Amino acid sequence: MSKTIFISGASKGFGKIWAEAFLKRGDKVVATARNIDTLQDLVTTYGDAILPLQLDVNDREADFAAIEKAKAHFGSIDVLINNAGFGVFGAVEEVSEKEARDQIETNVFGLLWLTQAAIPVMREQGHGHIIQISSVLGVATVPTLGIYNASKFAVEGLSETLAAEVKPFGINVTLVEPNGFSTDWGGPSALRSEKNPVYDDLREAVTKGFTPESIGKPEATTDAIIKLVDAQNPPLRLFLGKVGLPWVKQVYAQRLATWEEWAEVSTAAHGH
Structure with a gap:
């Protein structure tokens, strides 16, 4: 059965690739972008099956209006994919106040506003699926990407x-x-903080860690996203790519070992 899927940040990257994959299989797509000219090729190919909406997710009022427009146009919203976001590259010391606030504004608050807007629609329908595009860096961290x-x-x-x-x-x-x-x-989508040379060696080491083999092909993710959207009992978390799970297993093993090492101190702090 055809689904209605709302995707933020659909102008390029994952958002556009997934929007096209859903349209290709017969779903209806509400695709948002700051510049909807980037969606014209999809409109030309898929016509009324796509509703392009200009949207800056940082604008809470506009987020609620976009969800209402989507519901009014297609009658329902089965899936919300909160994909809009970007990265700030910089050590914690290097990141400016504006860069930090802009990062949180888009990646957290933009996602929150669209989520809040969609919940009443989905609750009224009695069904829905909210897909938040996080990152393996939401589970484990890499230096110089702190914010x-x-x-x-x-x-x-x-x-x-x-x-x-x-x-x-x-x-x-x-x-x-x-x-x-x-x-x-x-x-081009990234922001880069003004560099402090004391972090140059660390930056270089981090860059060397991203080998061509470790970087996935965006087009290869479409089957996974379609399976996720179609799942009767979707998981709370899903890695995309082959790097995440092995890496996070190592990270969590180290965390557990540290917690165990300090368990006596932790228990004593309870007080009784």
Whole structure:
């Protein structure tokens, strides 16, 4: 059965690739972008099956209006994919106030506003699926991406809580956690803080860690996203790519070992 899917940040990268994949198989898509001219090729090909909406997700009032337009146009919203976001590259010391606020504003608050707008629609329908595009960096961190890591950790905590709150209404929540992919996330879409040379060696080491083999192909994710959208019982979390799971297993093993090492101190702090 055809679904109605709302995707933010659909002008390029994952958002546009997924929008086209859904349209190709007969779904209806509400695609938002700051510049809807980037969606004209999809409109030309798929006509009335796509509703392009100009949207800056940082504008809460506009987010609620976009959800209302989508519902009025197609009659329902089966899936919300909160994909809009970007990365700030910089060590924690390097990030400016504006860069930090802009990062959290888009990656956390933009996602929150669209989520809040969609919940009543989905609750009234008695079903829905909210898919939050997080990152493997919302589970484990990489140096010189601190404020981006922080934004995705926030999305993880928010969405895990949300999943428990909306489950009784028939609404599912999934955190999608891609590893590195060859989108322009690290290129034109990124912001780069003014560099402090004391971090140059660390920056170089981090860059060397991203080998061609570790970077996934964005087009290869479409089958996974379609399976996720079609799942009767979708998971709370889903990695995209082959790097995430092995890496996070190592990270969590180290965390557990540290917690165990300090368990006696932790227990004594309870007081009784």
